[in-house]
Amino acid sequence: MSEALLGTVLIAALFLLFALGVEIALALGIVGVVGLLYLKGWTIGLGVVGSIAWTNATSFSFVAVPLFVFMSGILLHSGIGRGLYTAVARWVAFLPGGLAVASIFSCAIFAAVSGSSVATAATIGMIAIPEMERRGYHRPLICGSLAAGGTLGILIPPSIPMIIYGVMTETSIGHLYMAGIVPGIVLALLFAGFVVGYAMMWPERAPRVAEDQNSLLDKVRSLYEVAPVALLIIVVLGSMYLGIVTPTEAAALGSFVSLLLAAVARKLTWGTLREAFHSTVRTTSMVMLIIIFASVFSHVIALIGAPTALLRTVVGLDMPRWAFFTVVFAFLLVIAYALEELSVMIIMLPILFPLITGLGFDPIWFGIIMVVWLEIGFITPPVGLNLFVIQGLTPGATARDMMLGTTPYVVLMIILVALLFVVPDLVLWLPRQMIGR
Amino acid sequence: MISSVARAASTLAGVAVLAIVVLITYDVAMRYLFEQPQLFVDEVASFLELFVIFAGLAYTFRTGSHVRVDLLTGRLPGRARGWLRLSGLVLGLVFLAIVIWTTAQSAVTAYRYGRVSAVMLYPLWAPMALIPLGLVLLGVVMVVALGAQLRALRTSRPDEVPPPESGG
Numbered sequence: 001m002s003e004a005l006l007g008t009v010l011i012a013a014l015f016l017l018f019a020l021g022v023e024i025a026l027a028l029g030i031v032g033v034v035g036l037l038y039l040k041g042w043t044i045g046l047g048v049v050g051s052i053a054w055t056n057a058t059s060f061s062f063v064a065v066p067l068f069v070f071m072s073g074i075l076l077h078s079g080i081g082r083g084l085y086t087a088v089a090r091w092v093a094f095l096p097g098g099l100a101v102a103s104i105f106s107c108a109i110f111a112a113v114s115g116s117s118v119a120t121a122a123t124i125g126m127i128a129i130p131e132m133e134r135r136g137y138h139r140p141l142i143c144g145s146l147a148a149g150g151t152l153g154i155l156i157p158p159s160i161p162m163i164i165y166g167v168m169t170e171t172s173i174g175h176l177y178m179a180g181i182v183p184g185i186v187l188a189l190l191f192a193g194f195v196v197g198y199a200m201m202w203p204e205r206a207p208r209v210a211e212d213q214n215s216l217l218d219k220v221r222s223l224y225e226v227a228p229v230a231l232l233i234i235v236v237l238g239s240m241y242l243g244i245v246t247p248t249e250a251a252a253l254g255s256f257v258s259l260l261l262a263a264v265a266r267k268l269t270w271g272t273l274r275e276a277f278h279s280t281v282r283t284t285s286m287v288m289l290i291i292i293f294a295s296v297f298s299h300v301i302a303l304i305g306a307p308t309a310l311l312r313t314v315v316g317l318d319m320p321r322w323a324f325f326t327v328v329f330a331f332l333l334v335i336a337y338a339l340e341e342l343s344v345m346i347i348m349l350p351i352l353f354p355l356i357t358g359l360g361f362d363p364i365w366f367g368i369i370m371v372v373w374l375e376i377g378f379i380t381p382p383v384g385l386n387l388f389v390i391q392g393l394t395p396g397a398t399a400r401d402m403m404l405g406t407t408p409y410v411v412l413m414i415i416l417v418a419l420l421f422v423v424p425d426l427v428l429w430l431p432r433q434m435i436g437r
Numbered sequence: 438m439i440s441s442v443a444r445a446a447s448t449l450a451g452v453a454v455l456a457i458v459v460l461i462t463y464d465v466a467m468r469y470l471f472e473q474p475q476l477f478v479d480e481v482a483s484f485l486e487l488f489v490i491f492a493g494l495a496y497t498f499r500t501g502s503h504v505r506v507d508l509l510t511g512r513l514p515g516r517a518r519g520w521l522r523l524s525g526l527v528l529g530l531v532f533l534a535i536v537i538w539t540t541a542q543s544a545v546t547a548y549r550y551g552r553v554s555a556v557m558l559y560p561l562w563a564p565m566a567l568i569p570l571g572l573v574l575l576g577v578v579m580v581v582a583l584g585a586q587l588r589a590l591r592t593s594r595p596d597e598v599p600p601p602e603s604g605g
Binding site: 017018019020021022023024025026029030033046047049050051053054057058059060062063066067070244245248249252253255256259273274276277278280281282283284285286288289290338339340343382 | 450451455461462464482483485487489491493494496497502503506507508510518521522524525529533535538540542543565568597
C-alpha cells in the first residue's frame with residue numbers, strides 16, 4: 001500500500017469510528033495500533049504505545065491540568081465569585097446594560113485565576129444570572145454575556161488549552177500565557193462595547209439600576225471584596241512572571257491558596273471537596289486518555305510522512321497567506337460542529353502545526369488563534385460546553401435564547417481573529433518583551 | 438460492587454490531586470524561603486499524575502464522560518444504535534486487551550532490569566504497572582456495560598444503554 005493511500009485509509013477509518021459513536025480516545029487508539037502493527041509489526045510497533053503513554057502521563061507540565069480543574073472546583077462554591085461580581089457591578093452599573101458589562105468584566109478578571117472556560121462561566125454565572133433575572137434583563141442578553149464572557153477564561157492566562165498546546169507543540173507555556181493577555185483584554189472590551197450598544201438600542205431589555213445607591217465611598221469600599229481574587233492573581237500569575245515558579249507550580253500554589261480562602265470563608269466542606277475530586281478526575285482522565293492515544297495516532301501519521309507531504313502539496317498550491325489561513329480556519333469551524341473542540345485541537349495539532357509553522361506563521365500566534373477558535377466552539381451548538389452550563393443555570397432558558405444571545409459574540413470573535421491576522425503584534429508584542437529580557 | 442470500586446479509585450485519585458497540591462507547595466516554600474529544593478517532588482508529582490489519569494478511567498467511563506460523537510447515532514433507530522454500541526464496546530475491549538498486554542510487558546521488563554527514575558532512582562516498575570491496572574479496571578466496567586447492552590438488545594424496545602452513573 002502506498003503511503004498516501006495508507007494515510008487516507010487510516011484517517012477515513014478514524015472518522016468512521018467517530019461517526020459510529022466509539023469513544024474518541026479509543027477510536028484514536030484503535031486506528032493508531034492498527035497502523036503501528038501494519039507498519040512495524042507486533043514487537044516494535046506495540047512497544048511505542050507503552051512509551052508514548054508513559055511520557056505523556058508523567059509529563060510535569062500536564063500536572064497543571066488537574067490542578068487548575070481542582071482549583072476551579074474549590075473556587076466555585078467559595079463565595080469568591082460573589083464578592084468579585086458585586087464589586088465590579090458597583091463600578092460599571094452606570095453604563096447602559098451595566099450588569100451585563102459587569103458579567104463580562106468579572107469573567108475577564110476571574111479568567112486571570114481560572115484556566116477553563118466552563119468554570120469561569122459557571123462561577124460568575126451562578127451569581128450574575130439571578131441578579132440580572134431579578135432586574136428584568138432580557139434573557140438572551142443574560143445568556144450571551146455569560147456564555148461568551150466565560151470563554152475569556154481560556155484566552156486570559158492561565159489556560160488549560162494553552163498548556164496542552166504548549167506541551168504538544170513544544171511551545172513555551174509562559175510565552176503563550178503572555179500572548180493571551182492583550183487579545184483577551186481587546187476581546188473583553190469588544191464584548192462590553194457590544195453590550196453597551198445593545199442596551200442603548202433596546203433600553204427596556206436592560207433596565208437601569210438606581211444610581212443613588214452607589215456612592216463613591218461604596219465603590220471604594222467594595223474593593224476589599226476583590227481582595228481574595230487579587231491575592232490569587234498575584235499567586236498564580238505574579239509568582240510565575242517573577243520567575244519564582246513554573247506554570248505547574250503556579251497552579252499548585254493557586255490551588256493551595258484557594259483551599260485556604262475557602263476554609264477561611266467556611267465554605268470548605270467534605271461535599272465540596274468530594275465534588276471537586278470527582279470533577280477533576282473525570283476531566284483529567286478524559287482529556288489525558290485522548291492526548292495519549294492521539295499521540296499514538298499522530299506517531300503513525302508522522303511515520304507515514306503525512307505532515308511533510310501535506311506541507312509540500314500546500315506550498316505547491318502557491319496560495320496567498322490570507323487565503324490559506326481562511327481555508328484552514330473555515331475547515332476548523334466546520335469540523336468543530338461535529339466534535340468536541342478540545343479533542344479536535346488535540347487530534348488536529350500534529351498535522352496542522354507543522355503545516356502552519358512550515359508556511360511561516362508564528363507558533364505562539366497560532367496558539368492564540370487556536371484558543372480563540374476554541375472559544376467560538378464553546379458557544380456554538382450542538383456541543384458548545386458553555387451553552388450547557390449557562391442554560392443549566394438559567395431557569396427556563398431555551399436553546400433559542402442561547403442561540404440569539406451568543407451569535408453576536410461569535411461574530412465579535414471572528415472579527416478578533418481577522419484583527420489578529422492583520423496585526424499579529426497584538427499577540428506577539430508582549431511575549432517579545434519577555435524574551436528580550 | 439464494581440460501581441463502588443470504580444468510585445473508590447476515583448476518590449483516591451482525587452486525594453492524589455490534593456497530595457500533588459501539598460507536595461508542590463511544600464517544595465516551592467522550601468526552595469524560595471530556605472533555599473532547600475525538594476528534588477523528590479517533581480518525580481513523585483508526575484507519578485501521582487499518572488495515578489490520577491489511570492485510576493480515574495473506569496469511573497469516568499461509568500459517568501459517560503469519555504467524549505463520544507452522537508450526532509449520527511442519535512438519528513438511528515434504537516435497535517441499530519444498540520447494536521452499534523455493542524460492536525463499539527467489543528472493538529474497544531479487543532484494543533484495550535492489546536494495550537494492557539503491551540504496557541504490562543513494559544512494567545515486567547522494567548522490574549526485571551531494575552529500571553529506576555532519573556533523579557531519585559525510584560524503581561519504575563510500580564508506576565508503570567499502574568497503566569495496565571487502570572486499563573484493566575476500565576476493561577471490567579466496559580464488560581459490565583457490554584452485558585447490560587446485550588440484555589437491553591433482548592428486550593422488546595432495544596436501545597443504547599445510557600451510562601450507569603451520570604454527574605456527581
